[in-house]
Amino acid sequence: MPRLLFISNGSGLGVALSGGARRFIEMISALQGKGFDITLITTRGFETNVEHLKSNGLKVETVRCSVFWSELSETPYLRALGYVLATINTMARARRYRDCVGIYIGSDYFCDVVPAITFKLLHSIKLVSMIHHKAAPPDTRSGRFFLNLMSFWMQTFSYKALRRFADLITVYETEMGRSIADFFDGKPPVMFVKNGIDDSLGLASPKEYDLISVGGLRDSKGTLTSIKLCACIKARIPDVKMVLIGAGTVDYMKAVREAINDLGLTENITILGHLSQEIVYTFLSSSRFFVTCSQEEGWGIAVHEALINRTPVIGFELPAFGRIREFCTLVPQGDISALCDAFLRDYHDYGNSDQLGRIERGYSYASKLTWQQVLDPEIQVIAALFHGAR
Numbered sequence: 367m368p369r370l371l372f373i374s375n376g377s378g379l380g381v382a383l384s385g386g387a388r389r390f391i392e393m394i395s396a397l398q399g400k401g402f403d404i405t406l407i408t409t410r411g412f413e414t415n416v417e418h419l420k421s422n423g424l425k426v427e428t429v430r431c432s433v434f435w436s437e438l439s440e441t442p443y444l445r446a447l448g449y450v451l452a453t454i455n456t457m458a459r460a461r462r463y464r465d466c467v468g469i470y471i472g473s474d475y476f477c478d479v480v481p482a483i484t485f486k487l488l489h490s491i492k493l494v495s496m497i498h499h500k501a502a503p504p505d506t507r508s509g510r511f512f513l514n515l516m517s518f519w520m521q522t523f524s525y526k527a528l529r530r531f532a533d534l535i536t537v538y539e540t541e542m543g544r545s546i547a548d549f550f551d552g553k554p555p556v557m558f559v560k561n562g563i564d565d566s567l568g569l570a571s572p573k574e575y576d577l578i579s580v581g582g583l584r585d586s587k588g589t590l591t592s593i594k595l596c597a598c599i600k601a602r603i604p605d606v607k608m609v610l611i612g613a614g615t616v617d618y619m620k621a622v623r624e625a626i627n628d629l630g631l632t633e634n635i636t637i638l639g640h641l642s643q644e645i646v647y648t649f650l651s652s653s654r655f656f657v658t659c660s661q662e663e664g665w666g667i668a669v670h671e672a673l674i675n676r677t678p679v680i681g682f683e684l685p686a687f688g689r690i691r692e693f694c695t696l697v698p699q700g701d702i703s704a705l706c707d708a709f710l711r712d713y714h715d716y717g718n719s720d721q722l723g724r725i726e727r728g729y730s731y732a733s734k735l736t737w738q739q740v741l742d743p744e745i746q747v748i749a750a751l752f753h754g755a756r
Contacts, residue, residue, distance in 0.1 A: 367401060367402065367403040368401070368403065368467045368753065369403045369404075369405065369463075369465055369466045369467060370397060370402045370404045370466060370470060370752060371404075371405050371406075371407065371468070371469045371485065372390070372393075372405070372407070372469075372470050372471070372472075373406075373407045373408070373456065373469065373478045373482055374406065374412055374471070374472055374473070374478065375407070375408060375409055375429065375431065375449065375452035375453065375456060375475065375481075376449070376473055376475045376477060377408070377409050377411045377412035384582060385561060385665055385666070385667030386472055386473060386496070386498045386664065387412065387415065389472065389496070389562070389667075390472035391415060391416060392562060392737045392741060393470065393472065393496075393741065393745075394406065394416065394419055395419060395422070396737075396741050396745045397470075397749065398419065398422050398424065400749045402749075402752065403423065403425075404423070404424055405425040405426075405427065405463070405466075406424060406426045406427070407428075407429060407459065407481075408427075408428060408429070409452060410431070413426050413428050429451075429452050429455035429456050430452070430455050431448040431452040443513075445615070446513065446516070449475065449476065449477040452477045453476065453477040453480050456481040457480070457481045457484055460481075460484060460488055464489050466485070466489065466491055467491055467752050467753075468491055468493070468494065468751070468752035469482045469485055469486060469492070469493045470748070471493075471495045472496045473497075473498065474495065474497050474498075474525065474528065475520075478495075479495070479524040479527055479528060480527075483527055483528075483531045487531070492533045492752055493532045493534075494533060494534045494535075494536070494748055494752075495532050495534075496537075496559075497525075497528075497535060497536070497537050497546055498664030498665070499542060499663065499664035499686075500542055501517055501518050501521045501662070502518075502661070504517070504518050507661060508586070508590075509584075509585040509586070525546075525549060525550075528550075528554075529549070529550050533555075534554055534555055534556075534557060534747070534748070535547075535554055535556045536557045536744065537557075537559070538558070538559060538560065538561065538665050539558040539559065539560055539689075540665065540685060540689070541685035541686070541688050542664065542685045542686055543558060543664075544558075545685075557744065557747060559740070560735060560740040561665040561667050561670070561735070562735055562737035562738075562739070562741060563670045563671050563674055563737070564643060564647070564671070564736075564737070565674060565733060572652065574607070574652045574653070575607045575608060575609045575636075575649070575652060575653040576608065576654050576655065576713070577592075577596065577599075577606070577607070577609070577653065577654070577655050577657050577709075578609050578649055578655070578656055578672075579592050579608070579610050579611070579612070579656070579658070579659070580611045580612060580650070580668040580671070581611075581658075581668050582612050582613065582614060583610065583614030583618060583619065583622055584614050584615070585618075585661070586660065586661050586662055587612075587659070587661075588658070588659025588660050589610070589612075589614070589618075589622060590621070590622065590625055591659040592608075592610070592657055592659045593622065593626055594625075594629070595657065595659065595702055595705055595706060595709070596629075596634055596635055597631060598703065599706055599709060599710070600630075600631065600634055602710055603710075603713070605634075607634060607636075608631075608635045608636070609637075609638060609649060609653065610622075610635065610636070610637045610638065611638050611639070611640075611641055611649060612640065613640045622637070623637075646671070647671070650671060650675040651676070654678070654713070655677065655678050655680055655713070656669065656672035656677045656678065656679045656680070656681075657679075657680050657681055657709070658679065658681035658682065659681060659705070660684060661699070662684070663684050663686040666684070666690075669687070670690070670732050671732075673693060673728040673729060673731065673732040674729060674732035674735075676725050676728075678694075678695070678712060678716075678721065678724070678725055679693065679694040679728070680694065680695040680696070680705065680708055680712060681694065681696055681697075682696065682697060682698070682699045683697065683698055683699055684699070689731075690728065692724075693727055693728030693731065694728070695709075695712055
């Protein structure tokens with residue numbers, strides 16, 4: 367049975383799953399189904415999300431990624447240090463994987479890229495990398511400038527390293543994906559792919575919330591902007607109800623709670639933290655609208671999950687939303703006033719025939735994006751590459 371090595375060191379101690387992380391797990395499962403023996407190198411937080419795959423033969427090796435094994439490691443600078451520790455601890459295992467025929471990494475984080483390239487060069491094996499998004503220049507992003515600058519530099523390094531050493535790059539079939547593909551210019555080959563979603567629906571239930579936001583709580587996801595939007599809406603609808611599903615660093619969660627308190631929204635906004643996918647779907651189906659204030663998205667898996675739960679989407683325009691633009695209400699990036707006005711229009715038109723028609727078209731589109739449907743073509747290519755490696 368050919369052996370593959372998967373590396374995912376970007377989660378740290380966190381257990382919350384991003385869209386990219388869910389895709390990574392589905393990829394493991396699909397390649398297990400093709401007869402590959404898979405070993406996963408990852409961090410303690412991410413390991414909890416793959417327990418169900420161990421019964422199918424997945425071997426998991428955890429690497430240390432923090433100084434304190436505590437929530438202190440979730441502060442921004444200690445988390446960055448954690449990436450360095452995970453990189454070093456992964457590379458220290460290099461000699462264990464001589465019999466692998468290939469390596470798959472699900473991100474362009476240096477803590478995945480550097481070990482993967484090292485193993486490839488040591489053992490002459492194939493390397494496949496998924497790239498989800500392209501970071502904007504640091505002066506155009508919210509958050510700490512130095513961390514944004516380091517992130518931008520490290521991604522540039524990863525892109526150049528993968529262009530030289532990877533055997534296949536996969537990117538989303540979006541405007542951003544095409545921009546990333548232009549950088550590689552066919553060296554190595556680039557394959558355009560889609561993201562999948564779970565097609566099991568939440569139970570139909572009364573609309574308890576007016577707005578729902580799902581995803582990591584951080585600046586790039588526009589969490590504080592979502593809170594400001596709720597304040598704008600409250601001026602017109604005093605009892606508006608919003609639920610935030612997701613988690614963030616200790617510092618950021620403190621900033622979120624302070625913003626909610628300062629804007630007088632303690633009775634309007636509920637934070638639920640990280641929840642299982644089944645419960646997320648239940649909340650999606652019990653919310654009138656899904657809101658996305660993200661500054662950047664590779665695909666927008668939560669938006670697609672809203673569509674398959676027939677929850678109308680409002681938010682800021684992004685290149686990743688090109689294929690679903692017709693099913694959503696989108697306004698120019700960062701324009702909170704325009705987004706508030708758009709919500710109020712859709713809120714007062716809730717349930718009319720035009721809106722219901724758009725909801726059904728969005729559902730029809732999203733229902734064709736189950737994991738099996740979107741991964742089958744990709745798995746065929748990757749399996750052939752790895753099977754022919756040795």
